[in-house]
Amino acid sequence: MSDEPSGLAAVLTAAERASPVKSVDVVAGYLEERFAASDVSFLLVDLLGRELVRFTTHGKSLRGEDAERLDLAGSVYERVLSSQEPHREHRDQWHVVVPVTNRGDPVGLLEMTLPDLDDSALEQIREVALALAYLIVTDRRFTDLYQWGERTTQVSLAAEIQHQLLPTAACCEADQFTVACALVPADNVGGDTYDYALGHDTLNLSITDAVGHDVQSGLVATLLLGALRGARRANQSLADQAAAADQAVREHAKTPYATGQLFRIELADGRADVVNAGHPLPLLLRDGTVRELPLHRDTPFGTGLQEKPREVQSVDLRPGDRLFLLTDGMLEREAASVDLRRLALETAGRHPRAVVQTLTSAVVDAAGGRPKDDACVICLDWHGTTAKGDSDTFVR
CATH class of the missing domain: 3.30.450.40 (GAF domain)
Structure with a gap:
């Protein structure tokens, strides 16, 4: 040798x-x-x-x-x-x-x-x-x-914009969590985006849906994610991140409307701050049961109808929890025929990478291969670092 x-x-x-x-x-x-x-x-x-x-x-x-x-x-x-x-x-x-x-x-x-x-x-x-x-x-x-x-297929301009916004990796593993994300259709998406960022003490997640299905929605999504990332990287609070996103969309977008959901999870104990700007409710798989997280819904970003700062709610995650963040493309139109809760239970033992692929494939199949709306999902497995209590109080 x-x-x-x-x-x-x-x-x-x-x-x-x-x-x-x-x-x-x-x-x-x-x-x-x-x-x-x-x-x-x-x-x-x-x-x-x-x-x-x-x-x-x-x-x-x-x-x-x-x-x-x-x-x-x-x-x-x-x-x-x-x-x-x-x-x-x-x-x-x-x-x-x-x-x-x-x-x-x-x-x-x-x-x-x-x-x-x-x-x-x-x-x-x-x-x-x-x-x-x-x-x-x-x-x-x-x-x-x-x-x-x-690129084995033609990619629209709107889709090209969207893909440049997404994290370069659709999956990430750490001691406390595993997160996997997916967006379909990949070649002609509208305004859906996902994002995540890991800090020393926190994991930040966001999922957003800009109105429309063309280049304009891509521009709204660009404003939205740019504002969220800028505020996050300045170490601003979740409420201030939401305020920055709202201001950016309201002041600069021709079609000022986007829903979104922001999570900031403490790695030490699984406590999460959450802002819900008019977005579909997340699903939580815990102890063999799938339930909606009963979050309060504030108004979407950019509407100008929010008279006070968005409510920052608290969610306690326990080791073994699986959390799904979804856009309406996973729930409405052709996707309404897909039983996401059943699929969540059937894939409970699989890696989040495989789970998001299963869920998005089911939505695409339900639409005959060409969904009229784009669809986005984040699947988070919370492994945790310490044992949590048995309380079923999800949101505080």
Whole structure:
């Protein structure tokens, strides 16, 4: 064995010397040299969540017909993404697929063929996949390469605006919580957005729905999220964040109307401050029962009808709770036929990543594949740090 760094360190060291568009090449070269791997590729899930796009090595184009596309449903790739466990199968050689995931957010898959494989080698390959996840998350700042790969369908201008507003990761895991988010349809959304941010002591969540289904709604959403993030990053209270959002929409939007829900959760004990600006009520799954959180609804942002500051309510989360934040696209029109409470119970044992996919897929299917309204959902699993009482008092 040489004295060169191995695994994560070796890949990261090599990547620092390469172009941001060469990360897959760097990883493939390392695997070829260390494990005699062949046919190494990275598989990226497309924007609609239905197909995989294969990134091969040595600069193969991802545009148009040059990009190999694979159906995700029912495939071994879907199982690896869902379970986050590697797949290995011995044919003439070993066929290996491992998840490429960053802090709980699935970035894609790493696939290869190997002449030999044992548990130690598989563990090292998983370490390399972790390195690739960090590289791709970093590379996205410098290239459109991965955005090209994701776009297997035409994306409207309004949808492009919306996707630029969303967090770069749709899922995040920490000791106290797991959060996963989804927005559909991905190629022609209107005004729905989600956001989250983790601080030293708090987790901030927001879900918003700007009126309309065109570029104007995207502009309203931009104002809304810009104001919320600016106030949050200035460490303002939840009430002041809501006031900033209200002022921004009222003063600058041509169609000043948006609903929204803001959560600020204390990581130490699960106590959450909540503002509800005319938004659909969240669902709470606790002890095998799904209930609406009985929040007071203030007026939507931008209406000018709120005569006093919005009410900041308190919700106590307990370890084991699962919380759903929803926009009206998950509840109305074609989506009204979807029994979200039943689906919440049926998926209670699944990871929030899989849960939001199940819920949004049900809404899209109910609309015959083309919903007339966009739909957004956040699923939060609260793990907690200390045991809570048995009180069923949800809101104070």
